[in-house]
Each structure stands twice: as structure tokens, then as C-alpha cells.
Amino acid sequence: MLNYPFKISFGANGDSKPWCGEGWSHDDSEKTHTWMSYVADLRLPLPRPRRPLILELDVIPKGNDQDVFIYLNGAFAAFWKVDRPTRMSTRVNPILLRPGENTVTIVCPRAMPPHDSSGGDKRVLGVAVQALQISEAAP
Numbered sequence: 001m002l003n004y005p006f007k008i009s010f011g012a013n014g015d016s017k018p019w020c021g022e023g024w025s026h027d028d029s030e031k032t033h034t035w036m037s038y039v040a041d042l043r044l045p046l047p048r049p050r051r052p053l054i055l056e057l058d059v060i061p062k063g064n065d066q067d068v069f070i071y072l073n074g075a076f077a078a079f080w081k082v083d084r085p086t087r088m089s090t091r092v093n094p095i096l097l098r099p100g101e102n103t104v105t106i107v108c109p110r111a112m113p114p115h116d117s118s119g120g121d122k123r124v125l126g127v128a129v130q131a132l133q134i135s136e137a138a139p
Helices: none
Strands: 006-009 034-036 039-046 053-061 066-072 075-082 086-092 100-107 127-136
Touching: 039 127, 053 066, 053 075, 066 086, 075 086, 100 127
Parallel strands: none
Antiparallel strands: 006 127, 034 127, 039 100, 053 086, 053 127, 066 075, 066 100
């Protein structure tokens, strides 16, 4: 079980693979980030929080901008319009989490293929995720 605060790093140099479910594109050449497709899941073993949480996500959009939706255990948690590499954050109601495995789902409905798909890269890319951090909000 993870403890608050915790941070997950992505990319070939990161520690995200044990938590990643479907929708991630792990490429050893991408050292500091991992691309996601239209929908990507993280499965996180979390304790029940004592107070609201702050969820932070460091992302790089594919293209000029991306719409990014965040769901926790199927419930809507945040929407961000991302137009540059940035850290986005949202306050999370602790009622959305349960003790044990929790699912963070990231949705990018306007994901797109790489600019040069003639090289055989068939991926569909939404945002590149560099880090995810969850911590308890200050009282």
C-alpha cells in the first residue's frame, strides 16, 4: 500500500510500470515521460485519506492542445485544457477513494498519431505524462 504523499515518475527512467494498466506506450527511448493514448489507467493501492487530497499531473500535450479528463474509480475528478508542458492539479474529495486498489483514469479524446507516422509508428498519442503526485491537503 502506498502512503501519502507519493510521487510516480514516468518514462524509461521512472517507476510507473507496476502501476500502469491499459493505454500506456512504454518506449525505452523516452527517458522522462510515457505517452498515453485516448484512455490510460493507473491502479494504485491507497489507504483511506483522512482529509481531501491534491492530485498533480505533469504533462506534455501532443499537438497544440489537448483536453484531459481525470476520473477516480469511475467518478469525474477534473478537466484541464493543456496547451503547453505544465503541472495541473485538482483537489479530490476523499469519498472518491477506498482503501485498497483505486483506479485513476486519464482520458484524452483528441489524441492523435505522431506527426511522422510514415516510419511505422502506429501509436495514438494524447499527452506525455512525466509525473503523478497525490498528497493530503493541508488542514
